[in-house]
Amino acid sequence: xxxxxxxxxxxxxxxxxxxxxxxxxxxxxxxxxxxxxxxxxxxxxxxxxxxxxxxxxxxxxxxxxxxxxxxxxxxxxxxxxxxxxxxxxxxxxxxxxxxxxxxxxxxxxxxxxxxxxxxxxxxxxxxxxxxxxxxxxxxxxxxxxxxxxxxxxxxxxxxxxxxxxxxxxxxxxxxxxxxxxxxxxxxxxxxxxxxxxxxxxxxxxxxxxxxxxxxxxxxxxxxxxxxxxxxxxxxxxxxxxxxxxxxxxxxxxxxxxxxxxxxxxxxxxxxxxxxxxxxxxxxxxxxxxxxxxxxxxxxxxxxxxxxxxxxxxxxxxxxxxxxxxxxxxxxxxxxxxxxxxxxxxxxxxxxxxxxxxxxxxxxxxxxxxxxxxxxxxxxxxxxxxxxxxxxxxxxxxxxxxxxxxxxxxxxxxxxxxxxxxxxxxxxxxxxxxxxxxxxxxxx
Numbered sequence: 001x002x003x004x005x006x007x008x009x010x011x012x013x014x015x016x017x018x019x020x021x022x023x024x025x026x027x028x029x030x031x032x033x034x035x036x037x038x039x040x041x042x043x044x045x046x047x048x049x050x051x052x053x054x055x056x057x058x059x060x061x062x063x064x065x066x067x068x069x070x071x072x073x074x075x076x077x078x079x080x081x082x083x084x085x086x087x088x089x090x091x092x093x094x095x096x097x098x099x100x101x102x103x104x105x106x107x108x109x110x111x112x113x114x115x116x117x118x119x120x121x122x123x124x125x126x127x128x129x130x131x132x133x134x135x136x137x138x139x140x141x142x143x144x145x146x147x148x149x150x151x152x153x154x155x156x157x158x159x160x161x162x163x164x165x166x167x168x169x170x171x172x173x174x175x176x177x178x179x180x181x182x183x184x185x186x187x188x189x190x191x192x193x194x195x196x197x198x199x200x201x202x203x204x205x206x207x208x209x210x211x212x213x214x215x216x217x218x219x220x221x222x223x224x225x226x227x228x229x230x231x232x233x234x235x236x237x238x239x240x241x242x243x244x245x246x247x248x249x250x251x252x253x254x255x256x257x258x259x260x261x262x263x264x265x266x267x268x269x270x271x272x273x274x275x276x277x278x279x280x281x282x283x284x285x286x287x288x289x290x291x292x293x294x295x296x297x298x299x300x301x302x303x304x305x306x307x308x309x310x311x312x313x314x315x316x317x318x319x320x321x322x323x324x325x326x327x328x329x330x331x332x333x334x335x336x337x338x339x340x341x342x343x344x345x346x347x348x349x350x351x352x353x354x355x356x357x358x359x360x361x362x363x364x365x366x367x368x369x370x371x372x373x374x375x376x377x378x379x380x381x382x383x384x385x386x387x388x389x390x391x392x393x394x395x396x397x398x399x400x401x402x403x404x405x406x407x408x409x410x411x412x413x414x415x416x417x418x419x420x421x422x423x424x425x426x427x428x429x430x431x432x433x434x435x436x437x438x439x440x441x442x443x
Contacts, residue, residue: 391423
């Protein structure tokens with residue numbers, strides 16, 4: 001129990017050292033709630049075999065996520081934020097061959113601290129902000145190519161990081177973040193209601209991050225970063241993986257002019273497993289966007305590619321890209337399950353090339369339609385001949401996403417993905433994902 005309150009004690013100690021002599025005259029308490037209902041339907045997402053003897057061919061379930069939050073503004077510069085969340089899954093299809101339901105009708109009905117952090121702005125009167133505790137980094141750092149989800153094993157139930165983040169506000173256009181992250185494979189820091197021992201990560205993870213946000217020109221921004229991540233040892237399916245210490249150096253750049261925008265990111269990795277095996281990787285993306293604001297539906301066309309290195313089986317080292325903290329559906333909601341078969345970890349984006357085109361249409365002020373086409377390839381052949389073929393074409397995947405927003409309190413979407421497997425996979429049956437969502441927020 002002592003380890004569970006580490007973050008709270010750290011927050012209190014920081015508060016005690018930074019509390020101003022005179023508190024704000026008007027303290028304020030804010031609160032709110034949200035409710036999200038999803039139904040997700042999948043066909044052949046694991047091995048692309050409709051008659052598979054290993055995996056269930058159809059997955060269909062509801063996800064009901066409810067959150068309640070409160071924020072205490074002690075002074076103008078000091079506040080405390082807390083959010084409680086639960087998300088039970090209700091399965092319409094269930095069975096022993098489903099990695100999702102595992103034969104259960106209801107799963108994941110825990111009550112958890114989704115967020116609990118202390119904010120201190122302008123610490124000791126300096127241009128420095130500090131946030132300590134459980135916090136989200138949703139699209140805080142670029143497009144989430146490196147940092148977005150600290151709890152990949154529970155899907156979108158949570159994305160939090162147990163972290164301390166210090167932001168040096170150099171000036172209005174430039175800043176530097178220093179971050180320490182501690183994300184165990186199961187929650188050990190805060191209490192859990194109806195604790196089911198839910199796994200959140202592959203292993204215990206720690207990281208040190210330096211992340212810059214620079215804007216040398218009005219139409220150009222640059223985000224250089226360095227991450228040192230320690231992934232703890234673990235055993236899965238009798239296979240032991242030793243501790244990995246990995247360095248990641250990279251930068252993201254965005255330039256825009258008139259109705260054009262170009263954005264890209266490139267990162268390199270090197271490190272070592274306990275025992276001496278080397279690890280290295282290369283990843284990045286580049287996209288060009290052209291907008292037509294005066295045309296009907298204000299279309300925007302986005303084209304580009306992403307590259308994630310794969311492990312060459314003929315060498316002693318591991319050259320596969322490590323997704324760091326980006327194991328979320330940034331490429332696909334459907335195809336992320338294929339990586340669970342490929343390497344044992346869902347959404348472990350690696351050994352992949354993605355060529356993508358996306359057309360966005362503003363059908364009305366409240367309705368947006370995205371039509372995308374993705375062509376996926378692998379850099380190296382698949383690991384297991386039972387599930388993988390002899391080629392390097394992962395397959396073709398069109399996507400359709402209809403987003404609507406009735407007002408600031410009610411929104412939703414309909415999401416469709418269809419995947420046609422290529423020669424990289426042994427299975428040849430197409431895969432389908434259908435999802436609808438309705439979300440309520442208050443206030």
